Amino acid sequence: MKIAVLMGGISSEREISLRTGEAILNALINKGYDAFKIDLNRENIIDSLRDNEYDLAFIALHGEYGEDGRIQALLDILGKKYTGSGFTQSAISMDKDFTKKILISENILMSRSYKNVNEIKKYPVVIKPATEGSSIGLYICNNESDAKEAIENLRGKKLVIEEFIKGEEITVGVFEGEALGVIKIKPKSGLYDYKSKYTKGETEFEVPANIGESLYKKAMDISEKIYKILELDGGIRVDMILSEGKLYFLEVNTIPGMTETSLLPQMAKLKGYDFDDFVKKMVQKFAKI
Numbered sequence: 001m002k003i004a005v006l007m008g009g010i011s012s013e014r015e016i017s018l019r020t021g022e023a024i025l026n027a028l029i030n031k032g033y034d035a036f037k038i039d040l041n042r043e044n045i046i047d048s049l050r051d052n053e054y055d056l057a058f059i060a061l062h063g064e065y066g067e068d069g070r071i072q073a074l075l076d077i078l079g080k081k082y083t084g085s086g087f088t089q090s091a092i093s094m095d096k097d098f099t100k101k102i103l104i105s106e107n108i109l110m111s112r113s114y115k116n117v118n119e120i121k122k123y124p125v126v127i128k129p130a131t132e133g134s135s136i137g138l139y140i141c142n143n144e145s146d147a148k149e150a151i152e153n154l155r156g157k158k159l160v161i162e163e164f165i166k167g168e169e170i171t172v173g174v175f176e177g178e179a180l181g182v183i184k185i186k187p188k189s190g191l192y193d194y195k196s197k198y199t200k201g202e203t204e205f206e207v208p209a210n211i212g213e214s215l216y217k218k219a220m221d222i223s224e225k226i227y228k229i230l231e232l233d234g235g236i237r238v239d240m241i242l243s244e245g246k247l248y249f250l251e252v253n254t255i256p257g258m259t260e261t262s263l264l265p266q267m268a269k270l271k272g273y274d275f276d277d278f279v280k281k282m283v284q285k286f287a288k289i
Contacts (some may be wrong), residue, residue, distance in 0.1 A: 003034075003055065005021050005038065007059065017060055017066065022063075049080070056082065056287050058083050068090060072086055096251050097130050109248055114162065120160075130158040130160050150285070168211075169239065169240070171237050172222075173224035180219075181207075181271065182206050182220065185263075222240070232254060234254075236264075237253040237256040
């Protein structure tokens, strides 16, 4: 079986995708697979997927044109197998606004959303793009002036405006419908933004999260429920805020980072998988489809 690792891409998360892709490629080679990388860019994004020979595409792309269903739809048209969720599920989950509308109808607790600045009843609020990850373009706004400035800076993007919930951020990994574990994220700055995520030493991680047995199980149960509601596949991450004993949904990542130090592989270790074995398990699952 020949495996193409799709990495890079044309989103704002290109550099993170390259790290993920290289780690996955190395794991596949370590496990004896015939694997190679395809570094996608705006010029080759169609031709590379069509003209290369491969039996399975291992998608290591983050953000738009990777996590949002467009690559998945193209691979479906080409008749190629690929890892992760299908195009419809990917597209919906990438859009934080659509995701919230679906999950709120299923009684998943989340912060209050606003359609525009005039609707805001209480500050602070969070303003962020609806279809980008890695906390790119994330603003915490303490007043109307801050909110208007954030909206101006994000002009042209679909936005999510929501109440800021003060608490601790946790994340739950889910693979094939089963929660792997819970990690508490402790950024030194107090905000898990792009710098905190990708600068060494800026964030500490509590593995597993020390939040009490009851809340730990509840976070796992909620994440498994979200996985099922959104009809997801493969390995995903659900991010939440723990505030005053309540768990508030933030977002779902259908293609989380996959380096040896990334959060999803750390949670897989809690279930006894080392990094290379976890990558192999993904291949075994999707090669059958």
